[in-house]
Amino acid sequence: MKIATFETEHFFARYEFNTPYQLCNSDCESVSIKELLDLAGGSTDQLGEERLVYTEPRGSAGLRNAIAAMHSTVSADDVVVLGTPVEGIFLAANALLEPGDEVIVMTPAYDALTKMFEHVAGENRVKRWEITAAPGSWQLDLEALRTLMTTDTRLVVVNFPHNPTGYLPSPDFMTALCALIEENEAWLFCDEMYFGLVQPATNPVPSAADISSRAIVLSGLSKTYGLPGLRCGWLVVKDPTVQQNIMNWKYYTSICPPVPTEYLAVAALRVWEILRDRNIARIGNNLDLAEAFFDRWPEWFNWRRPVAGSTALVGYNVPSVEAVSAKLATEEGILIQSARMFGSNDRHMRMGFGRDSFPEALEKFEHWLERQAGSGGCG
Ligand SMILES: Cc1ncc(COP(=O)(O)O)c(C=O)c1O
Numbered sequence: 001m002k003i004a005t006f007e008t009e010h011f012f013a014r015y016e017f018n019t020p021y022q023l024c025n026s027d028c029e030s031v032s033i034k035e036l037l038d039l040a041g042g043s044t045d046q047l048g049e050e051r052l053v054y055t056e057p058r059g060s061a062g063l064r065n066a067i068a069a070m071h072s073t074v075s076a077d078d079v080v081v082l083g084t085p086v087e088g089i090f091l092a093a094n095a096l097l098e099p100g101d102e103v104i105v106m107t108p109a110y111d112a113l114t115k116m117f118e119h120v121a122g123e124n125r126v127k128r129w130e131i132t133a134a135p136g137s138w139q140l141d142l143e144a145l146r147t148l149m150t151t152d153t154r155l156v157v158v159n160f161p162h163n164p165t166g167y168l169p170s171p172d173f174m175t176a177l178c179a180l181i182e183e184n185e186a187w188l189f190c191d192e193m194y195f196g197l198v199q200p201a202t203n204p205v206p207s208a209a210d211i212s213s214r215a216i217v218l219s220g221l222s223k224t225y226g227l228p229g230l231r232c233g234w235l236v237v238k239d240p241t242v243q244q245n246i247m248n249w250k251y252y253t254s255i256c257p258p259v260p261t262e263y264l265a266v267a268a269l270r271v272w273e274i275l276r277d278r279n280i281a282r283i284g285n286n287l288d289l290a291e292a293f294f295d296r297w298p299e300w301f302n303w304r305r306p307v308a309g310s311t312a313l314v315g316y317n318v319p320s321v322e323a324v325s326a327k328l329a330t331e332e333g334i335l336i337q338s339a340r341m342f343g344s345n346d347r348h349m350r351m352g353f354g355r356d357s358f359p360e361a362l363e364k365f366e367h368w369l370e371r372q373a374g375s376g377g378c379g
Contacts, residue, residue: 003115003119004111004115004118004119006111006112006115007111007341008110008111008337008341008342009111011337011341015329015335016335019329019333019334019335020333021332021333021334021335021357021360021361021364021365022334022335022352022355022357022361023334023335023336023351023352023358023361023362023365024311024335024336024337024349024350024351024352025310025352025354025355026163026164026194026223026310026311026350026352026354027222027223027226027228027310027352027354027355028197028223028224028225028226028279028282028283028310028354028355029226029278029279029282029354029355029356030226030227030228030229031226031227031275033047033264036227036264036267036268036271037264037267039271039274040267040268040270040271041267041270042263042264042267046263047260047263047264050259050260050263051259052259053259054255054256055256055257055258055259055262056256057247057250057251057255057256058079058080058081058247059079059080059081059234059256059257059262060081060257060262060266061076062266063081063257063262063265063266063269064076064077064079064081064234066265066266066269066270067079067081067219067234067236067269070207070269070272071207071209071210071236072206072210073209073210074207074209074210074236074238078209078236078237078238078243079234079235079236080234080235080236080237080243080246080247080250081232081233081234081257081262081265082220082232082233082234082235082250082254082257083231083250083253083254083255083256083257083258084231084233084254085193085218085219085220085222085231085232085233086112086233087233087250087253087254088218088220088233088234088235089112089113089116089189089191089218090112090116090249090253091235091246091249091250091253092189092216092218092235092246093116093117093119093120093121094120094249095242095245095246095248095249096154096155096187096189096216096242096245097117097120097121097154097155098121099120099121099122099125100121100122100125101121101125101152101154101155102121102125102127102150102152102153102154102155103117103118103121103125103126103127103153103154103155103156103157104126104127104128104129104145104148104149104153104155104156104157105117105126105127105128105129105156105157106129106130106131106140106156106157106158106159106162107128107129107130107131107342107343107344108131108164108165108313108339108342108343108344109157109159109163109342109343110159110163110191110342111341111342113157113159113191114126114128114157114343117155117157121154127148128343129144129145129148129156129158130144131162131165131167133304136304136305137167137304137307138162138165138166138167138304138313139167140167140169140173142173142176142177142180145177145180146180149180149184149186151184153184153186154186154187155186155187155188155189156177156181156186156187156188156189157189157191158177158188158189158190158191158208159190159191159192159193159194160174160190160191160192160194160205160208160308161194161195161197161198161306161307161308161309162194162308162309163193163194163309163310163311163342163350164311164312164313164339164342164344164350165304165306165309165311165312165313166305166306166307166308166309166310166311166312166313167306167307167308167309168198168202168205168307168308168309169205170203170205171203171205171206173205174205174206174208174211175211177208178208178211178212178214178215181212181214181215182212182214185214186214187214187215187216187242188208188212188214188215188216189215189216189218190207190208190209190215190216190217190218191217191218192207192208192217192218192219193218193219193220193222193223193224193233194223194224194308194309194310195207195219195224196224196276197223197224197276197279197280197283197308197309197310198280198307198308199280199283199284199287199306199307199308200280200284201307202307202308207219207236209236209238213238213239214239215236215238216235216236216237216242217235217236218233218234218235219233219234219236220232220233220234221233221265221268223309223310223354224275224276224279225268225272225275225276225279226275226278226279226354227264227265227268227275230261230264230265230268231258231261232257232261232264232265232268279310279354282353282354282355282356283310283353283354286353286354286355286358286359287305287306287312287353289358289359289362290303290312290351290353290362291303291305293362293366294314296366297369299317300316300317300369301314301315301316301317302314302315302316302317303315306353310352310353310354311350311351311352311353312350312351312353313339313342313344313348313349313350313351314348314349314350314351315347315348316336316347316348316349317347318347319347320338320346320347321336321337321338321339321340321346321347321348321349322338322340322346324336325337325338325349328365328368332364332368333364334361334364334365334368335361336349336351336365337349337350338350
């Protein structure tokens, strides 16, 4: 069966492991297994003693309790640990939808959040709820969602903090969004992969799972906690019937979480606030550098500083970011990503601020820009 090309993952598969200076990653700086266990009080010897058996399909009670404890109204029974975070999008789409169901997706978005739901419901059944540009910030209009919703709307898909814009709604907005979902007896799929990555000047928002039992929340350790190599993700699903459906689909995909991942995820969740706070500080420093950079190049870039998450959507005054990206990667070893892949357009790029290598990559990019400016262009 055909499915749309997953452009972001194809792009990273092609360039991530052979391009030294990267400006577009969404994950945050990682740690070694030893560093994690030293910080969290485990040991590699103990990890070595773990037997490589099948594990509990929903995840071990210890791991599900640790995830539930990050919330105020979630219990271990509401948690389904996944084989990978992205699996949660596949499972939710298949468990919640029938072909022909109406879905509304906040866009631009990480590819799977539109394409997987289009694959299951049908391309012409997925409407876009567009985040819009205001001077210096991004906005999402709840009234626009109300207008898009019909009695057929089964599911609304959102992502807060938002990849790529770094938008985060207010707590009141989240409450009103959940009320609208409940009024319409729809479901909310809230991707919270970047949960808690909130810059100090911004108000944090509660998880949608703590506001409404019609919210199905995806989260995991890849972004906020800098552990993408663990492949640890989970869904919070309070409705028992939906959870059963999701489990049934999961028996066809990953069945149960891997033993080493569960062991290390339990360790990581003992120190999740430390891991998160380090990444908030790292992103804050990189955002300051980026802001100074964009101040130096005002005619070429349109910068809206993200208030949360690890990424930004930046206007770049060239005819095609994709063309510049291909040239920069092959000729200069610098990686930028066109936002066309997220359903934005090819005159924007997605930038990422979570890595320690960001300052050096930015410096390389700036040297290249200076050379272009010397010859009268910007790309
Ligand atoms: C919004 C969003 N959801 C889900 C995922 C999937 O996470 P993972 O790659 O760890 O499976 C990503 C990864 O980039 C993402 O940005």
